[in-house]
Amino acid sequence: MEQLSERKMKILQAIVANYLETGEPVGSRTISKYTDLNLSSATIRNEMADLEESGYIEQPHTSAGRIPTDAGYRVYVDQLMQERETEVEGMRQERQGLLERVDRMEVMLKQVAKVLAYNTNYATMITAPQFQEIRVKFLQLTMVDEDHILAVIVVDGNVIKNQLITVEEPLANDEVLKLSILMNSFLQGASLRDINIEMIQTMKVQAGIYADVLDRILSGVVEAVKSADERQIYTSGTTNILKYPEIGDIEKTSVLLEALEEKNILNQLVDETMNHNDNGIQVYIGDEAPVQNMKDLSVVTATYELQEGAKGTIGIIGPKRMDYKKVVNTLKNLTIELDEIFNKKK
Amino acid sequence: MEQLSERKMKILQAIVANYLETGEPVGSRTISKYTDLNLSSATIRNEMADLEESGYIEQPHTSAGRIPTDAGYRVYVDQLMQERETEVEGMRQERQGLLERVDRMEVMLKQVAKVLAYNTNYATMITAPQFQEIRVKFLQLTMVDEDHILAVIVVDGNVIKNQLITVEEPLANDEVLKLSILMNSFLQGASLRDINIEMIQTMKVQAGIYADVLDRILSGVVEAVKSADERQIYTSGTTNILKYPEIGDIEKTSVLLEALEEKNILNQLVDETMNHNDNGIQVYIGDEAPVQNMKDLSVVTATYELQEGAKGTIGIIGPKRMDYKKVVNTLKNLTIELDEIFNKKK
DNA sequence: ATTAGCACTCGATAAAACCGAGTGCTAACA
DNA sequence: TGTTAGCACTCGGTTTTATCGAGTGCTAAT
Numbered sequence: 001m002e003q004l005s006e007r008k009m010k011i012l013q014a015i016v017a018n019y020l021e022t023g024e025p026v027g028s029r030t031i032s033k034y035t036d037l038n039l040s041s042a043t044i045r046n047e048m049a050d051l052e053e054s055g056y057i058e059q060p061h062t063s064a065g066r067i068p069t070d071a072g073y074r075v076y077v078d079q080l081m082q083e084r085e086t087e088v089e090g091m092r093q094e095r096q097g098l099l100e101r102v103d104r105m106e107v108m109l110k111q112v113a114k115v116l117a118y119n120t121n122y123a124t125m126i127t128a129p130q131f132q133e134i135r136v137k138f139l140q141l142t143m144v145d146e147d148h149i150l151a152v153i154v155v156d157g158n159v160i161k162n163q164l165i166t167v168e169e170p171l172a173n174d175e176v177l178k179l180s181i182l183m184n185s186f187l188q189g190a191s192l193r194d195i196n197i198e199m200i201q202t203m204k205v206q207a208g209i210y211a212d213v214l215d216r217i218l219s220g221v222v223e224a225v226k227s228a229d230e231r232q233i234y235t236s237g238t239t240n241i242l243k244y245p246e247i248g249d250i251e252k253t254s255v256l257l258e259a260l261e262e263k264n265i266l267n268q269l270v271d272e273t274m275n276h277n278d279n280g281i282q283v284y285i286g287d288e289a290p291v292q293n294m295k296d297l298s299v300v301t302a303t304y305e306l307q308e309g310a311k312g313t314i315g316i317i318g319p320k321r322m323d324y325k326k327v328v329n330t331l332k333n334l335t336i337e338l339d340e341i342f343n344k345k346k
Numbered sequence: 347m348e349q350l351s352e353r354k355m356k357i358l359q360a361i362v363a364n365y366l367e368t369g370e371p372v373g374s375r376t377i378s379k380y381t382d383l384n385l386s387s388a389t390i391r392n393e394m395a396d397l398e399e400s401g402y403i404e405q406p407h408t409s410a411g412r413i414p415t416d417a418g419y420r421v422y423v424d425q426l427m428q429e430r431e432t433e434v435e436g437m438r439q440e441r442q443g444l445l446e447r448v449d450r451m452e453v454m455l456k457q458v459a460k461v462l463a464y465n466t467n468y469a470t471m472i473t474a475p476q477f478q479e480i481r482v483k484f485l486q487l488t489m490v491d492e493d494h495i496l497a498v499i500v501v502d503g504n505v506i507k508n509q510l511i512t513v514e515e516p517l518a519n520d521e522v523l524k525l526s527i528l529m530n531s532f533l534q535g536a537s538l539r540d541i542n543i544e545m546i547q548t549m550k551v552q553a554g555i556y557a558d559v560l561d562r563i564l565s566g567v568v569e570a571v572k573s574a575d576e577r578q579i580y581t582s583g584t585t586n587i588l589k590y591p592e593i594g595d596i597e598k599t600s601v602l603l604e605a606l607e608e609k610n611i612l613n614q615l616v617d618e619t620m621n622h623n624d625n626g627i628q629v630y631i632g633d634e635a636p637v638q639n640m641k642d643l644s645v646v647t648a649t650y651e652l653q654e655g656a657k658g659t660i661g662i663i664g665p666k667r668m669d670y671k672k673v674v675n676t677l678k679n680l681t682i683e684l685d686e687i688f689n690k691k692k
Numbered sequence: 693a694t695t696a697g698c699a700c701t702c703g704a705t706a707a708a709a710c711c712g713a714g715t716g717c718t719a720a721c722a
Numbered sequence: 723t724g725t726t727a728g729c730a731c732t733c734g735g736t737t738t739t740a741t742c743g744a745g746t747g748c749t750a751a752t
Binding site: 385386387388389392406407408409410 | 693694695696697700701702703
């Protein structure tokens with residue numbers, strides 16, 4: 001798109017800002033008064049006609065004001081939006097309190113999503129921090145009753161998984177211990193890729209008559225690692241979408257809500273965000289998002305990071321006329337906070 | 347309410363059945379043709395006037411047909427509904443397939459809720475089976491790195507919880523073992539109520555210099571038991587509610603959906619269901635449900651049971667004109683299936 | 693007791709009338 | 723040449739009016 005004159009920029013900004021506030025198409029007279037340009041509505045009209053021709057704004061119908069197009073939003077987000085730190089500060093306090101006493105990761109993430117949704121009035125999503133390749137740190141076996149071995153598997157990031165393995169007959173304590181030592185010696189530090197057929201063979205041979213027990217434990221381990229590797233997405237406030245009628249009729253909204261419940265759309269979104277290497281905040285406006293059904297929505301995502309290199313994603317999903325300033329700032333602060341929390345906990 | 351003549355019963359049944367199908371108020375002429383009573387619409391009208399006076403049906407407005415009142419639904423559910431096994435059978439197959447390869451409780455419950463929602467087109471909820479009073483079965487401690495002890499706690503129903511406890515300095519292996527034996531000897535079979543101040547004192551004395559480590563582990567145990575005791579409610583298909591416009595405007599529906607996301611309403615519901623001792627299926631019509639905001643909805647709940655005495659609840663939440671027959675039958679079958687699955691697994 | 697007939701009610705839907713915000717264009721002005 | 727006042731025009735939204743028809747209650751005949 002061509003470069004816009006400063007005056008056109010100001011007008012565009014005024015249009016977007018006003019539309020974000022009111023949700024109504026904005027007319028030339030409004031702009032004439034709203035800005036400090038001291039131009040008459042007629043002049044504004046001329047400029048608006050130009051802006052429309054350039055594709056930054058459009059009219060819903062002939063006798064209405066203008067609303068921003070996706071391109072218009074884009075310019076606004078990239079160039080015109082100014083920070084507004086003050087207001088965000090207050091919220092930060094609030095959030096702090098709510099996050100204080102939480103210890104388990106899952107609970108905390110849900111909490112974050114919830115608070116975020118509550119504060120922004122949009123739908124939110126968050127994923128647990130994920131490692132590139134998860135490794136087994138540690139494995140422990142215990143006979144828990146006659147026919148069950150409990151396998152406790154600790155993987156990267158101190159994620160702990162349990163597996164209950166059924167055996168035909170009880171193993172003596174020292175047998176279990178032996179097995180445990182054996183498996184640990186092979187598996188410690190191993191990722192799924194490392195556990196190849198050769199390693200399995202060697203282990204089995206060494207396990208002797210307990211080869212099949214080992215086999216079963218092994219598949220328990222694999223499953224545990226996989227489940228630690230599986231991306232969990234928590235959403236909150238999805239019903240906030242109902243508050244924005246411009247998104248469409250019930251039909252559409254309903255489809256959307258179902259999609260959010262289903263989460264595979266969100267998975268795509270997270271994939272996309274993850275691929276974007278720069279760790280900042282990304283704004284997808286309407287069709288820019290790499291998923292279906294989103295043309296009336298915008299998504300803002302952010303990545304947060306753990307020291308150990310694991311990354312998580314936070315996303316906010318709202319109408320195209322969402323308060324980008326607020327959302328971007330909130331996410332910025334939140335990622336900083338999350339970094340702090342996780343690194344403190346570590 | 348007074349006893350109704352057989353004919354009135356038949357008419358009431360026809361009205362409810364028809365209304366469930368169409369969602370429209372039903373008029374006298376419809377009934378006259380729909381039933382095999384061979385009565386003219388005029389006669390039906392007279393009977394309907396009576397039924398209205400008795401409070402079983404009502405008119406939304408003067409020149410409309412009748413719709414059932416809550417009392418009318420009640421009579422229908424209690425007395426007029428007939429079984430319809432055949433249709434349900436097919437679904438059972440379908441469900442079987444989906445449930446097959448699932449192993450972890452949580453995943454399975456979510457799955458059940460989802461399938462149920464998909465099959466019925468209503469909102470569904472399910473809780474994990476719960477014990478009256480959870481007891482510790484088993485406790486195991488391991489040094490996982492220099493400053494963390496991993497406590498694995500197995501409680502009733504083979505629910506396994508982990509707690510990572512931070513210690514200032516590493517304990518030798520045999521110290522950990524001692525501590526483990528000590529705590530197990532006290533805690534095995536103990537419920538939260540059993541762990542009183544006296545027991546804690548005795549343990550601490552025996553733990554000697556590790557008294558404060560023990561203390562920390564103990565609070566880990568308490569937390570684990572508590573979290574096992576905490577009722578988890580999984581919902582699915584809540585957005586199905588949007589499909590039933592009679593529930594109200596977006597405003598109302600939105601509030602409702604938020605409430606479902608929040609889950610405390612559901613908690614009340616489960617409480618109520620649990621208190622009802624008979625293990626069958628309960629139908630709450632409109633205001634009968636022990637919760638707010640439900641006057642336009644009906645809830646059907648069922649309890650399923652594990653051998654060991656733990657109970658869980660399944661619920662279906664839909665419009666008052668839900669297909670009670672289908673829902674009740676589905677739930678009946680489902681509880682039977684769940685009993686089988688759990689008892690097989692056990 | 694049942695039914696045919698009829699006047700009446702009232703929500704839902706469609707058609708018509710009206711309003712006003714906003715536009716584009718023209719002509720005058722600095 | 724850029725800006726502005728003025729004006730006719732458009733068109734979605736709202737209100738008003740008209741129309742329709744399903745369904746009722748009541749009466750009188752069977």
